[in-house]
Amino acid sequence: SGKIHHVYGPTETTVYATCYAVFEISDSATTIPIGKPLTNTNLYVLNPSLDLVPIGVIGELCIGGSGVASGYLNQEELTKENFIANPFVEGDRMYKTGDLVRWLADGNIEYIGRKDNQVKIRGYRIELGEIENVLSSFSEIIQCCVLVREDEVGNKRLIGYVVLEGKLNTTDLQERLRVSLPEYMVPMFWVEMDQLPLTSNGKLDKKALPDPDSSELSSKEFVAPGTDLEKQLAVIWQQLLGIEKIGIHDNFFELGGHSLLAIKLVAKINEVLDSNTNIMTIFEYPTISNFVENIDSMQSAKENILIPLQKKGSNKAIYLAPPGGGTVNCYIELVKLLGDEQPVYAFQSPGLNGKSPVSESIEEMASKFIEEMQKIDQYGPYRLGGYSLGGILAYEMAVQLQDKGFDVEELLILDSSFMGFDVDRSENxxxxxxxxxxxxxxxxxxxxxxxxxxxxxxxxxxxxxxxxxxxxxxxxxxxxxxxxxxxxxxxxxxxxENYIYIAKNKPKLKVPIILFRAMYTEIESEIENKIITVENDLEEFDYGWQEYTTEQVIVHNIPSTHITLLDNTYIKEISDILISLNELTSEIQQINN
Structure with a gap:
């Protein structure tokens, strides 16, 4: 009946700094926590500005306390770099470990990987060790490594190297990774190896890892371009994505495309084809075959207010209003995570094409959205939602629908509040x-x-x-x-950004509200003259939403800021909650039937 203790600590802090008593390891675990600090040891998880990060957010582990060494013998520069004054305890010093970790909700710390394994791709900060941890949890994976390599045109791509039992199935591997990781952390390039190369001292030799074959990138069966138009489009994709082999069923975003690259893609298509393609077309038709099939209807599609992000599915459809940018882009990752059974439609603000008039008010825009929604579902009941401004628009839609006698099943509010909407900023x-x-x-x-x-x-x-x-x-x-x-x-x-909206003048809704609330906010520190992250306590816990409905307001705290709420780091938590709501609704309906 012996005990197992998982201990962690660098030599610079006198060998051990944390300890975790291992009683059981769940089948779903991808790593074992390194635990809590030992006596006389202080642990800090910090961002590059040496600010404390919230629970669940990855940062560098810094260690303070009586065990911290004086420095490195005869290495003054290295000592200055790694042993610094402790900003939280006057007169104390702390050691910057270079290890990336995060606090867990139970007070333990989870080890992610080395700081030099942290990379940035398309604005996302990615810890390669986190991907490797999930890969290592798969029973068939014997060894693995994830790297970032640049292609011929400078695009950074994640590449997974694996030694495994059996045959490599990239589609299955990617789908299983998506259960635990956001889309942007799932490698699309894979290299199967008999064994990973090692240096003379037994460490992984990353420089010896081969480049992947770009023809193996897509998860779709390769179908070569046939028509002249398909070939023209394939050449454009090849130039922008840096991939030699493009099939007509390959998904632009699956191949590494993103919203900023989509803008360049549209510009290039318009130049080569002398067309007037809209960026929303790429989100609607992300494969060459889809694009070619719908090219004749694209002119009318440009005027569409309601964009189907996922048409199929047995669940009641969700209709999402746009945030301040007016487009549907921010919802694409959420829709993927909600799965094939959840239909989702998203509105885009009128006027994006520069020809239709921009809405004069929130009320006018909400009315237009209802008109478009009822072309698909005339009677409801409706599930409405939105992020930021989109939550206010969804609320106004619910007000108008209720006034006309229609039922609204629920409101999904993604960190929206009425604060500031009663201020006239038109001449400022x-x-x-x-x-x-x-x-x-x-x-x-x-x-x-x-x-x-x-x-x-x-x-x-x-x-x-x-x-x-x-x-x-x-x-x-x-x-x-x-x-x-x-x-x-x-x-x-x-x-x-400048609409005026007075919600207190509206009749109360008879609709339950699910609020996804950002736990943190960014403010400018007057003392340090920089932006810092603090707890979001600027408003009431429910942002005052209970004042606008007779039904229950359920608040789900998300460990993000308002800006990062729909980032891939947090979007899975939101999608899991929505999926659970669907399952609960389904169970209640079965009981009632």
Missing amino acids: KERDDSYRSSLKILIQAMFGDEFNWSDLVLENKTAEEQIEAVSKVLSDSKLKINEDEVRGHLEVIFRN
């Missing part, structure tokens, strides 16, 4: 300055070094004048972006 210089900063960030993210900033002057311009200036420069540039569409997107963003 700070508003113009803020919009200018947002525009610059948006353009840099979309076009990077391809955009010539010398042609654009935004200072001392109102928001409306900024929109005009950006639209003109982009339409004149080599990027081949449609001026109407650019203007439409910018006008929608501006208008969505």
